[in-house]
Amino acid sequence: MNKKILGSDIVRRDILKGAGGLVVGFALAGCGIAETGGENTAAASGRKPLGPYGPPADEIDSWIAIAEDGTATLFTGCCELGTGSSTGLLQIMAEELDIAFADARLHGPDTSHTPDQFVSSGSRTISVHGKPIRTAAAHARHALVRMAANHLGVSADQLEVNEGVVSVIGNPTQSVGYGDLMGGKLFDIKIADATDGESVGWYGDDTTGENGEPIQQSLVQLKDPSQYKIVGTPVKRIDIPDKVFGTFTFMQDLKVPGMLHGRIIRPPSHGANVIEIDESSVANIPGFVKVVHINDYVGVVCEREEQAIAAAQALNVIWSDWAGLPDMADLNDVIRNAPEMPDGYSSRPDRPPRPGGIVANEGDVEAGLNNATRTVEAFYTTPYHHHGSIGPSCAVADYSSEGTTVWSGSQTPYGLRESCAKFLGVENNMVRLIYVEASGCYGQNGADDVTLDAIIMSRDVGRPVRVQWMRADENGWETYKSARIYDCRGGVDAEGNITAWETLTRGFSGYSRPQYHEPAHGGEPGSLVPAKLAGWTEPGLEEGFGGAAGNFLPVYQNIRNKLIQFTYLGAASHRDGSLQIRTGSMRGVGSPDNIFVIECLMDELAAAADADALEFRLRHAPTDRMRAVFEAAAERANWQARPSYSQPNQGDIAYGRGIAALGSPVDTNVVGIFEVAVDRRSGQVHLQRAVVAQDCGLVVNPDTVTDQLEASVIQNLSRALKEEVTFDNSKVTSLDWVTYPIMTFPEIPDAVEIILLDRQNQPPGRVGEPASEVVWPALANAIYDAIGVRMREMPFKPERILAALQEQV
Amino acid sequence: MAASQTLRVNGEDVAVEVGDSDTPLLYILRNDVGLKGPRFGCGLGQCGACTVHINGESVRSCQMPLSSVAPTDEIVTLEGLGTKENPHPLQTAFIEEQAVQCGYCINGMIMESATFLDRNGNPSDDEIKTALANNLCRCSVHLRIVRAVKRAAQG
Numbered sequence: 004m005n006k007k008i009l010g011s012d013i014v015r016r017d018i019l020k021g022a023g024g025l026v027v028g029f030a031l032a033g034c035g036i037a038e039t040g041g042e043n044t045a046a047a048s049g050r051k052p053l054g055p056y057g058p059p060a061d062e063i064d065s066w067i068a069i070a071e072d073g074t075a076t077l078f079t080g081c082c083e084l085g086t087g088s089s090t091g092l093l094q095i096m097a098e099e100l101d102i103a104f105a106d107a108r109l110h111g112p113d114t115s116h117t118p119d120q121f122v123s124s125g126s127r128t129i130s131v132h133g134k135p136i137r138t139a140a141a142h143a144r145h146a147l148v149r150m151a152a153n154h155l156g157v158s159a160d161q162l163e164v165n166e167g168v169v170s171v172i173g174n175p176t177q178s179v180g181y182g183d184l185m186g187g188k189l190f191d192i193k194i195a196d197a198t199d200g201e202s203v204g205w206y207g208d209d210t211t212g213e214n215g216e217p218i219q220q221s222l223v224q225l226k227d228p229s230q231y232k233i234v235g236t237p238v239k240r241i242d243i244p245d246k247v248f249g250t251f252t253f254m255q256d257l258k259v260p261g262m263l264h265g266r267i268i269r270p271p272s273h274g275a276n277v278i279e280i281d282e283s284s285v286a287n288i289p290g291f292v293k294v295v296h297i298n299d300y301v302g303v304v305c306e307r308e309e310q311a312i313a314a315a316q317a318l319n320v321i322w323s324d325w326a327g328l329p330d331m332a333d334l335n336d337v338i339r340n341a342p343e344m345p346d347g348y349s350s351r352p353d354r355p356p357r358p359g360g361i362v363a364n365e366g367d368v369e370a371g372l373n374n375a376t377r378t379v380e381a382f383y384t385t386p387y388h389h390h391g392s393i394g395p396s397c398a399v400a401d402y403s404s405e406g407t408t409v410w411s412g413s414q415t416p417y418g419l420r421e422s423c424a425k426f427l428g429v430e431n432n433m434v435r436l437i438y439v440e441a442s443g444c445y446g447q448n449g450a451d452d453v454t455l456d457a458i459i460m461s462r463d464v465g466r467p468v469r470v471q472w473m474r475a476d477e478n479g480w481e482t483y484k485s486a487r488i489y490d491c492r493g494g495v496d497a498e499g500n501i502t503a504w505e506t507l508t509r510g511f512s513g514y515s516r517p518q519y520h521e522p523a524h525g526g527e528p529g530s531l532v533p534a535k536l537a538g539w540t541e542p543g544l545e546e547g548f549g550g551a552a553g554n555f556l557p558v559y560q561n562i563r564n565k566l567i568q569f570t571y572l573g574a575a576s577h578r579d580g581s582l583q584i585r586t587g588s589m590r591g592v593g594s595p596d597n598i599f600v601i602e603c604l605m606d607e608l609a610a611a612a613d614a615d616a617l618e619f620r621l622r623h624a625p626t627d628r629m630r631a632v633f634e635a636a637a638e639r640a641n642w643q644a645r646p647s648y649s650q651p652n653q654g655d656i657a658y659g660r661g662i663a664a665l666g667s668p669v670d671t672n673v674v675g676i677f678e679v680a681v682d683r684r685s686g687q688v689h690l691q692r693a694v695v696a697q698d699c700g701l702v703v704n705p706d707t708v709t710d711q712l713e714a715s716v717i718q719n720l721s722r723a724l725k726e727e728v729t730f731d732n733s734k735v736t737s738l739d740w741v742t743y744p745i746m747t748f749p750e751i752p753d754a755v756e757i758i759l760l761d762r763q764n765q766p767p768g769r770v771g772e773p774a775s776e777v778v779w780p781a782l783a784n785a786i787y788d789a790i791g792v793r794m795r796e797m798p799f800k801p802e803r804i805l806a807a808l809q810e811q812v
Numbered sequence: 813m814a815a816s817q818t819l820r821v822n823g824e825d826v827a828v829e830v831g832d833s834d835t836p837l838l839y840i841l842r843n844d845v846g847l848k849g850p851r852f853g854c855g856l857g858q859c860g861a862c863t864v865h866i867n868g869e870s871v872r873s874c875q876m877p878l879s880s881v882a883p884t885d886e887i888v889t890l891e892g893l894g895t896k897e898n899p900h901p902l903q904t905a906f907i908e909e910q911a912v913q914c915g916y917c918i919n920g921m922i923m924e925s926a927t928f929l930d931r932n933g934n935p936s937d938d939e940i941k942t943a944l945a946n947n948l949c950r951c952s953v954h955l956r957i958v959r960a961v962k963r964a965a966q967g
Contacts, residue, residue: 085914085951239910246915247903247922249849249890253915256848289831308843309835391950393853393861394916443914443951474854706910710956714913717952740858740948748941751954 055431056119056417056524063146063190065118066139067096071186073167075100075143076108077136080120081128082414083109083242085443086771087707088128090240094703095133098233099140099226101164102181109241112416112438114431119417122518124446124588126711126769129703130670133767135194137225142194145223150184195223228701228763235763237706242440254412254441254450255397255471262399263292264308265460265470266315267453268301269480270536272733273577273584274325277301284319294318295463300536302456304464308471315473326732327583335384338488338509341581344573362555363567368492371503371564375494377611378503381604383491383795385596387728388484389743390589394442395477396449400457401467402427407434411454412441418518419451421526423458426534445718446589449481451517455533475738480532480577482587483728483735485511489600499612501623504565506600508555511575515587519544532585535578543574554594554776557601558666559623584730594665595719595776599797602663602780606647607793615644616662616784628698628762629666635758636662636674636696647784648791657681658691659789663780671699671768675716675777679785683808686801688786690720690752695774697758700765711771712757719778721746727798818883821845822892825883833879838862840878841889849890849919853948860920860947864889870927890919893926902926905964906957913951920947925961935965 057080058065068076077096083089093107111117120132144164151169152159155177163172170178228234245251270276280301282294290306291314303318305311329337343360372378400409407427413419413436420436427434436454444450449472461468472480487510494503517530528534530543555567577585609619617637621630636642640660652658658680666672678692693716702708725744729737737743783794792807816829821841828844836855841847841864850873853861857875864873865888866881881887894900902922905911912918921944928935928943935943940961949957 085916087913239907240912242915243907243910243912244896246912246918247890247906248894248896248899249847249919250896251915252848253851255852255916256842307831307839309830309832309839313832392916393859393914393948393950394851395853440914442916445950471852474856710910710913710953713955714952717954718950721952739856740854745948745950746952746954747946747948748944748954748958749938751941751958755955 053115053432055421057114058116058118060118060135061194063139063143063192063194066136067100067143067190069143069147069181069185071182073102073180073182073186074106074108075102075167075181076110078110078117079132079136080112080117080416081132082112082123082416082438083440084123084414085440086128086711087240087242087704088123089242090238091129091703091707092133092136093241094233094236094238095129095137096140098231099137100144100167102167104233104238106167114416114420114434114436119524122415122418122516124414125592126772130700130767130769133703138223139194141223141225142192143190146190146192147181147184151179154179154184231763234701234703235705238704240707252439253394254410254439255394257399257410257439258469259399259401259410259467262467262469263304263306263464264311265295265302265304265457265468266311267456267470267472267476268303268315268318268320269476269532270299270325271322272325274327275299275322277320278323279321281319281321285314285317288314288317293464295460297459298536298538300459300533300538302460302470304460304468312473328730328732328734329582330732331730334486335488337582338486338572341509341572344571360569360571361567362569363565366564368503368505368564368566372492372494374496375502376497378492378494379604379607379611381491381607381793381795383489383600383603385487385599385797386726387486387584387586388589388722388726389478389728389737390445390448390481391743391745392442392444392448392477395472395474396453396481397441397469397471398450398454398457399467399469400454400461402458402461402465407458407461408437409434409454409458410437410439412439412444412450413454414444414447415451415516415518415526417524418516418526419454421524422517422528422531422534423455425526426455426528426531426539427458427462446484446592447482447516447587449477451530452480452532455528455531459533459537478738478743479735482515482585482589484589485513485575485586485593487593487596489596491600491604493604493608495608495612499614499619499622501559501562501608502564504557504562504604505567506555506604507566507568507570508597508600509570509572510593510596511572511580511582511586513586513588513592515543515574515576515585517544532577535576543576554597554601554665557605558625558629558664558672559605559620560626561624584735590718590775591772594772595722595779598663598665598776599779599783602665602777603783603793603795606661606780606784606787610647610787613646616647617642618644620662620664625664625666626668626672628668629664629672632666632672632674632696632698632760633664635760636676636694639696639756639758640676640678640692640694642676647788651791652789655683657683657789659785659787661781661784661786661788663777663784665773665776667768671697671770671773673697673699673773673777675774675781677781677785679782679789681786681789681804683790686804686808688724688782688799688804689750690782691754693752693755693781695755695757695777696760697774698760698762699768699770699773700762701767702759702763703767705759708759708770709757712774713755715771715774716755716778717746717751719775720752720782723779723782723797724799817878819845819881819887820883820885821847821887822889828878830878834877836874837864837876837878837881837887838873841873841887847889847891851916851919853916858946858948859917860924861917863920863923863947865893865923865927868927868930870924890923893922900926901964901967902929902961905960909956909960909963911953911956911960913953917947917949921949921957925964929961929965933965935962937962
């Protein structure tokens with residue numbers, strides 16, 4: 004296998020011919036790429052040092068390469084996580100470049116080839132990270148038209164472009180294709196506005212950023228959305244054919260020559276230390292290569308996969324006893340008594356944390372409660388959740404002192420690369436991370452950790468090693484969605500208006516990634532379990548800020564007296580923190596919990612006011628865009644105004660409806676209306692119909708957006724009805740699909756109806772996560788409407804429903 | 813114990829040499845035969861990602877030791893079910909319905925559905941859901957998968 008050259012000494016090279024035609028881009032000389040398909044696009048010409056964060060974002064060549072056959076390759080730092088976002092990014096590039104979608108190709112992420120686009124998370128690939136791609140494509144088209152003008156001897160304003168062919172308006176025989184114009188050459192052109200981040204407007208016409216700073220105007224005209232031919236259409240996803248024919252290479256399928264197989268042996272309890280390892284217990288296993296042991300880090304490496312599994316099971320390790328976790332029954336008290344972290348709530352290291360974790364403090368809540376005719380006091384809790392990836396995490400590493408290549412399914416290619424480099428004590432550019440799509444992750448599963456596992460084992464044995472986690476490794480050592488508790492109070496006056504609103508939240512970090520949130524670069528190995536086990540003592544990034552995400556604020560704008568507080572309980576890793584259960588991001592990062600509580604409290608106040616749940620929400624001043632979404636959902640669901648719970652039904656099956664919403668003046672607005680049937684005898688809840696209406700601005704691909712929303716309903720129905728991570732005093736015990744059941748086919752809703760509001764003239768918003776966040780409260784409110792009991796503790800398991808009904812009697 | 817035997821996979825005889833005859837068929841198919849359709853999900857027979865056909869029946873290959881597979885047993889994987897040039901109706905239907913997100917479970921969904929449709933050529937939605945009750949999908953594409961199976965059945 005080629006040894007890699009990972010230094011920054013890039014030489015200008017002749018353009019190489021790849022199987023897919025001539026393609027250029029920044030790349031490293033002599034990089035070995037396994038079977039990732041990179042050969043077609045890795046041919047390269049670099050002109051300058053890549054720097055610690057990859058190709059410069061302000062050059063067209065960093066993003067787009069035109070081959071001689073006219074195909075265009077997008078070099079993106081965004082990870083396709085199974086949501087179809089890469090197809091959307093290609094639609095954006097093809098649209099702005101004016102090529103046929105079939106001529107668009109994808110490459111990356113790869114820290115040696117593609118720009119750093121931070122973390123592919125938060126449903127922001129299109130809405131945030133699509134912007135620089137759109138801008139780069141517009142610049143490329145602008146340049147190509149100018150080249151064509153020279154070539155054809157006419158002025159640029161006499162030209163039009165159709166599917167990559169530039170022709171003279173009115174005289175189509177006078178034409179030249181993109182491939183002939185510049186196939187295989189570099190643009191060598193700067194992009195006027197190359198910023199990748201939330202502060203950049205989709206239309207390139209923003210004059211100021213979020214903090215009032217001036218944003219440089221793009222010098223190149225972006226296409227008017229009314230002219231779109233590819234964006235806004237249900238293009239079929241590029242990845243699906245290979246996935247249904249068994250020809251797709253997942254991270255779990257990747258092989259490199261000379262590769263060995265590794266398995267991890269994590270401690271039997273979160274705080275246990277290695278006392279002794281008896282290597283003779285595995286010495287006779289065929290194919291055994293080595294026990295990897297550094298402090299409390301233990302792994303085994305064998306020639307074959309089944310040998311490594313056998314060795315991991317057979318290895319006799321004596322661990323110290325540790326039983327530092329509380330009883331699960333005491334979890335709420337533990338969270339209540341956990342010390343507050345002084346940082347408060349701040350999702351970004353470059354912004355000061357909000358003191359005391361107060362998100363909003365307006366008016367006077369006590370006075371508002373005193374003025375209320377009816378008040379509500381409620382205590383809500385949410386449990387820990389597993390991500391539940393169907394394929395356990397996997398990575399392949401090829402360590403060398405001359406440069407290490409690692410293939411990884413991480414959502415944070417650059418931050419993880421930096422974390423791994425720091426762990427190895429080398430410069431960033433001595434580690435190359437090539438992203439390979441893995442099993443869906445839904446947040447920070449084991450993908451980051453297993454990447455360092457593979458590096459540690461490869462370093463120890465001096466050969467490439469593939470590490471595949473087993474099911475129990477994934478469930479036992481990934482990060483979990485933090486459990487949270489909420490103390491809520493509210494009041495309504497005689498006119499049915501809210502006089503007071505108070506939600507006091509306590510929870511652990513929602514962020515354990517090895518990379519800062521944008522716009523800061525950088526990574527720290529302390530966030531990774533293998534680093535901690537191997538003796539890395541520097542803190543991880545989760546210890547710096549909460550990452551608890553937003554959506555603490557209700558969408559209702561005329562609530563005068565409100566106190567909203569988030570008490571941040573700090574980092575919770577398996578080895579540190581006041582409760583040693585490691586928390587991290589999972590679809591929504593606290594938002595599903597917050598919206599659950601906000602929209603259930605809203606429902607409680609509506610009931611206290613004897614008001615219709617929809618009318619009560621509308622009277623509390625949602626934005627016009629939010630209101631339109633309410634109306635679209637209500638119309639489809641044929642919502643009839645009445646108070647809840649007003650139709651007591653004493654039959655065995657009780658039926659109810661519930662509504663929930665979330666929105667933002669600058670992002671997605673979504674409303675869910677759910678219709679449930681509750682079986683009083685068994686406590687089973689069945690979702691008969693879900694209507695979800697969403698205004699997420701410009702929709703790049705209506706079919707993948709609809710798909711995301713349908714799936715958001717079902718995944719979050721599963722989380723609300725069934726899911727709860729369990730633990731004993733030593734470790735997590737929900738280690739397989741029997742102990743952590745998720746939704747099965749017979750349990751899915753009868754119908755899920757998605758409505759996308761036509762907002763093609765608005766910037767694109769986030770897609771999948773917002774829709775996820777209305778599911779828990781819409782369900783809880785529907786259960787209340789059916790049987791008159793408030794489900795304030797998740798999951799809504801049959802035994803909880805039955806107990807609540809019993810209490811009601 | 814060491815095992816050297818012939819397997820019949822996707823219509824071809826393949827010689828494999830494995831140290832331990834208890835090795836699950838899944839690892840042989842993936843690492844020795846070089847197939848990517850059957851996938852490791854749980855190793856416990858709980859999720860269905862590793863499903864293959866043996867003599868026309870859906871089998872969890874992570875639970876099937878090599879020693880219990882005879883050289884004459886017809887093993888079919890997702891690659892053998894159909895190809896881009898000659899697709900199985902289910903593969904066509906899954907593309908038409910865009911019934912895939914990450915796709916890690918899709919091998920099991922298609923393979924399980926294929927033997928189910930062999931038994932029931934005109935299933936109801938509820939029958940499809942029951943047939944797939946032991947196949948897990950975390951991306952939660954269930955609605956589209958049911959539609960795709962129905963589309964395949966209706967030709």
